[in-house]
Amino acid sequence: xxxxxxxxxxxxxxxLSFTLNKLKxxxxxxxxxxxxxxxxxxxxxxxxxxxxxVNWTISKKPLSASPSRSVLYKKAKGAVFIxxxxxxxxxxxxxxxxxxxxxxNNERLGIIAFQEVRGLFKTDGVAxxxxxxxxxxxxxxFIGCGFAIRKSVYNITNGFPVWxxxxxxxxxxxxxxxxxNYQILFCHNIVVNHRIDIEKRKLKGRNYFxxxxxxxxxxxxxxxxxxxxxxxxxxxxVHNFGKYALSDFKYFKLFFKVCFxxxxxxxxxxxxxxxxxxxxxxxxxxLRDLKY
Numbered sequence: 001x002x003x004x005x006x007x008x009x010x011x012x013x014x015x016l017s018f019t020l021n022k023l024k025x026x027x028x029x030x031x032x033x034x035x036x037x038x039x040x041x042x043x044x045x046x047x048x049x050x051x052x053x054v055n056w057t058i059s060k061k062p063l064s065a066s067p068s069r070s071v072l073y074k075k076a077k078g079a080v081f082i083x084x085x086x087x088x089x090x091x092x093x094x095x096x097x098x099x100x101x102x103x104x105n106n107e108r109l110g111i112i113a114f115q116e117v118r119g120l121f122k123t124d125g126v127a128x129x130x131x132x133x134x135x136x137x138x139x140x141x142f143i144g145c146g147f148a149i150r151k152s153v154y155n156i157t158n159g160f161p162v163w164x165x166x167x168x169x170x171x172x173x174x175x176x177x178x179x180x181n182y183q184i185l186f187c188h189n190i191v192v193n194h195r196i197d198i199e200k201r202k203l204k205g206r207n208y209f210x211x212x213x214x215x216x217x218x219x220x221x222x223x224x225x226x227x228x229x230x231x232x233x234x235x236x237x238v239h240n241f242g243k244y245a246l247s248d249f250k251y252f253k254l255f256f257k258v259c260f261x262x263x264x265x266x267x268x269x270x271x272x273x274x275x276x277x278x279x280x281x282x283x284x285x286x287l288r289d290l291k292y
Contacts, residue, residue, distance in 0.1 A: 005033070007083075013041075033078060037072040040059050080149070087196065089193060091117070098190050102190075128191060138287055140288075163268075168220070172224070175276055178276075
């Protein structure tokens with residue numbers, strides 16, 4: 001089974017170099033391929049010559065994460081696509097064999113969600129000690145820093161949405177996969193290390209950019225996929241107004257910015273409308289949430 005490892009990157013050449021060196025030690029290039037999309041970043045373009053075994057795609061204009069993935073995934077040739085962030089790499093033993101085994105054992109399996117270990121560690125062995133030894137289970141979502149999807153399943157969805165930029169593309173694709181009656185499996189024994197500095201993130205405090213994008217894309221997701229989206233959108237807005245907009249003036253401004261921009265772009269968003277089955281939404285509620 002040929003695997004395609006796919007990475008979208010921007011402004012993190014050192015992280016990307018680290019990940020690519022890890023992948024080269026893991027894969028057999030006669031069987032597998034690595035594709036990287038550079039989203040308008042000259043500093044990353046400078047390292048391309050160091051990795052001539054990578055299939056590079058370079059965009060001279062910024063696209064953001066989900067549209068970049070949409071472009072990149074159309075170029076992959078493997079039977080299975082493995083999505084990684086540029087600062088994430090596999091650390092579990094038998095990584096490739098376990099991915100192949102899970103897909104081989106279940107023809108209705110569409111996506112494997114990997115276990116994510118966050119943090120900076122001296123070695124992969126140390127990082128692996130922080131993995132949780134839980135049972136695998138069927139879930140309703142996956143995380144972009146580490147997952148696998150069958151090419152045959154991806155190709156019958158609309159793929160990563162071009163109407164979302166970042167923060168929200170995974171739930172959109174997950175809905176489409178579930179709507180096709182395929183399953184999403186969280187595998188505790190397939191592990192990636194997401195090399196983020198947890199302490200630095202805590203010091204940053206409020207993430208206004210993430211708030212804006214998640215609110216924007218959640219509304220869009222309801223408009224595109226839900227048969228009756230109005231009630232869900234109203235509940236979403238009430239929750240975010242009470243929890244965030246009333247607590248901070250910048251959140252307040254971003255809240256109304258999202259509301260007005262959505263109204264202004266409503267007809268463009270509705271061009272992508274593809275309501276899923278009500279039975280899919282009901283089934284989704286019976287599945288365990290993915291714990292990040």
